[in-house]
Amino acid sequence: MINWQWTAKCNMASGIAKWVSVMSAPAMGTTKTAHSDLAPKKKKGPGALATAYLVIYNVVMTAGWLVIAVGLVRAYLARGSYHGLYYSIEKPLKFFQTGALLEILHCAVGIVPSSVVLTGFQVFSRVFLTWAVTHSVREVQSEDSVLLFVSAWTLTEIIRYSFYTFSLLNHLPYLIKWARYTFFLVLYPMGVTGELLTVYAALPYVQKTGLYSITLPNKYNFSFDYHTFLILIMLSYIPLFPQLYFHMMRQRKKVLGHAEEYKTE
């Protein structure tokens, strides 16, 4: 079934699949890819070494998030309740979520055909929530909203990293592709809800303790109010989240579009 490979090549996420095939061709553009809008402009795509590295990276990340998933399930079974599960996966969560910073490097170096800015933005927002909110404000760690976004992230990342792994190996099962472009419909809003509720829960503690805030007077004539900053962060979700969500929906139509020809709505 070559069909899915064709449509896949015309979109961002499977740009990776594209340059796997580019790599096997002697020169750029000799494969049957119509250059998608995300075609690596100057670079030929990763060499064999970069591909090997990326496969390892994505496998490790998939495994890491699986560890977190298993950790959550085991802790739930052990405790018998949803509360306070954060503590059981705190360390692997921090490790693997922070590790995602490498993905910005991958884009910057060119072995992954995504925008540095977009990737940076996404990774930073995750890292911000992990460290600057959940880690820094101890009182929110027992909130249920934390479990909400952690489970959303976990499920999303397991699917996403296995998607990349299989794409790199040129053996992408349709199920994984379908999952990647379908689960987000629920997981994305779920994660956003969890994130917003967590930030909101942190506000009173930040205000009370003046966490990460600088007041006047000081010799550099600068001030920063972390409380206000967090409120602005929450407000920024309003314009940003719909854009990202609808972008993914458009991607979904493009990638899975052919399947819907056979469906009767």
Add this chain to the structure above:
Amino acid sequence: MDTVVFKGTTAKESLLAPPPILPPPVKRPKAKKTKKAVVFFEVEILDAKTKDKLCFLDKVEPNATIGEIKSMFHKSHPQWYPARQSIRLDPKGKSLKDEDVLQHLPVGTTATFYFRDLGAQISWVTVFLTEYAGPLLLYLMFYFRVPFIYAPKYDFTTSKHWVVHLACMCHSFHYLKRLLETLFVHRFSHGTMPLRNIFKNCTYYWGFAAWMAYYINHPLYTPPTIYGEQQVRMALVLFLFCQIGNFSIHIALRNLRPPGSKTRKIPYPTKNPFTWIFLLVSCPNYTYELGSWLGFTLMTQCLPVAFFTAVGFIQMTVWAKGKHRSYLKEFRDYPPLRSPILPFIL
């Protein structure tokens, strides 16, 4: 009717509106010394994206310029004034210049051009004036402590630190200088830029101006402590030196270009010592601008000013590198010693 070549493009043409007495060879040369057998061109303009035929012009003079063709196109499509037209030979190619002459382009006697709409345009002068007037006025509002910025007990008070007054004078002088240069000194290559730029640019300038002004004029402002008065004095000297330098460069660049033209020449040092930096740098106006803001940062010892200086430096470096590259491309004999913005470094 014996056709005038294109309707009313130049004043000269309309003066030559056909007296019916003239013998009618269709090939009628203009006042230029062309031979009698002039081959008129046909021009078709297609949409670059959809390839729809948008306009067909016949009997176009071979020495018609792209600018004139744009005017003609504007007549048939009034919503696309010439400033927002991009005419090119290839749908994905570069825009042709207004000065390009039809017969010197690699086209046959039926020329096909592709059109791209650049979107609503706004003149550079308008954008510059707006983006510079904002900081001038906003800063003064903070300086005079207009109500609703600081606590009510400070309304309309003035700072007790003399460096705050000095900073206000420097900042205001800087933007006043920019406004006057926009009106009287600069000779712009392009008439217009996309409309959305004014929002982007004004947000940048106005936002940063308000942010800086808030702290410098704050009742709890702390004047420079590291080296105190000496620091402020040296910073002022640096600031003034670079303001004069920046102005000298603007004048030198203006003098490279006759009024109303868009010529580009290599700038060289003049008798003015402030221009001798051209020996080492392609865009010394940016170098001096950086120096001015460094001076202002040291003078006020204010972190937001340092941020503004840093961001401005990054942007100016990008511009300087681009300018340097186009100098190198355009002029074979470009002096090799020059760096884009910082001598020997960047």
